[in-house]
Amino acid sequence: MRIGRYDLLPPLTSRSRPLPWLEPGEPFPPVASAWTQDDPVPGLLAGGGALDVATLLDGYSHGIFPWFSDDQPILWWSPDPRMVLPTAEFRLHRSLRKTLQAFRADSGRCEIRIDHAFERVIAACAQAPREGQSGTWIVAEMVEAYTRLHRAGHAHSVETWVDGELVGGLYGVAIGRAMFGESMFAHRTDASKIALAALVCFCRRHGIELIDCQQNTRHLASLGAREWPRSRFLAHVDAARVLPPPAAWRFEPVYWNELLPPRPE
Numbered sequence: 001m002r003i004g005r006y007d008l009l010p011p012l013t014s015r016s017r018p019l020p021w022l023e024p025g026e027p028f029p030p031v032a033s034a035w036t037q038d039d040p041v042p043g044l045l046a047g048g049g050a051l052d053v054a055t056l057l058d059g060y061s062h063g064i065f066p067w068f069s070d071d072q073p074i075l076w077w078s079p080d081p082r083m084v085l086p087t088a089e090f091r092l093h094r095s096l097r098k099t100l101q102a103f104r105a106d107s108g109r110c111e112i113r114i115d116h117a118f119e120r121v122i123a124a125c126a127q128a129p130r131e132g133q134s135g136t137w138i139v140a141e142m143v144e145a146y147t148r149l150h151r152a153g154h155a156h157s158v159e160t161w162v163d164g165e166l167v168g169g170l171y172g173v174a175i176g177r178a179m180f181g182e183s184m185f186a187h188r189t190d191a192s193k194i195a196l197a198a199l200v201c202f203c204r205r206h207g208i209e210l211i212d213c214q215q216n217t218r219h220l221a222s223l224g225a226r227e228w229p230r231s232r233f234l235a236h237v238d239a240a241r242v243l244p245p246p247a248a249w250r251f252e253p254v255y256w257n258e259l260l261p262p263r264p265e
Helices: 053-061 094-105 118-127 140-151 191-205 218-222 230-240 253-258
Strands: 044-048 075-077 082-086 110-114 155-162 165-175 178-186 210-214 226-228
Touching: 053 140, 053 165, 053 178, 082 218, 082 230, 094 191, 094 253, 110 191, 118 140, 118 155, 118 165, 118 178, 140 155, 140 165, 155 191, 165 191, 178 191, 178 230, 191 210, 191 253, 210 230, 226 230
Parallel strands: 178 210
Antiparallel strands: 044 075, 082 210, 082 226, 110 155, 155 165, 165 178
16 A cells, blocks of 8 residues: 655666556556566566556556656556555554544544545545655546546545544555555544554455555554565455455444454443
């Protein structure tokens, strides 16, 4: 999960071998051909192509995602290893547990919504400040592309609301029961963690075993994410993407029971 804002990607002027260049509609090269640790930018697979719905779905179905900054062309990535969060291994620290218990208890003021304000969520992710980082990879072209993907039913937002105000959330891509996290934001302390915990609960309830996090970060590792070999990740995606998706992308309060003890009647 690429957490909101990143340093701009390094310039691609020094290459040990040519980067494949795609025309719109052209198939992706095999992921095994992605740049390795011996190349300037490990994980880079190709450039060019388009960000239409069909291309994005094809890419995600094969473990490929777009990532580029405002001054660069479309770039496609398939890193090895891959950072993933097995939903059964989500690490619920004591402080977050208390936060979730308080959030669930105050149901009159606090709620989780799914796909209620997708465009506001992705806009907030693009603007979310990150200490020591500049620029954003969620450029206008990406916002438009994922909004189209959302309208096609494959991109979803999980949102933290307090007193009728959107205070945090995340968005990602879903194909069958394969879930790919993209970015999150928080306007209040722990609001993005609450949304991630809610996504974990939703995934557990609907048989989604893995959330793709893409990038290795200390924050995600602290919550239970870890690196998998790309081959193992792709085998999971191949099996999960053909399974029937959840019947409805809606969060029910009972889903908190996946992480918290059931509340007494």
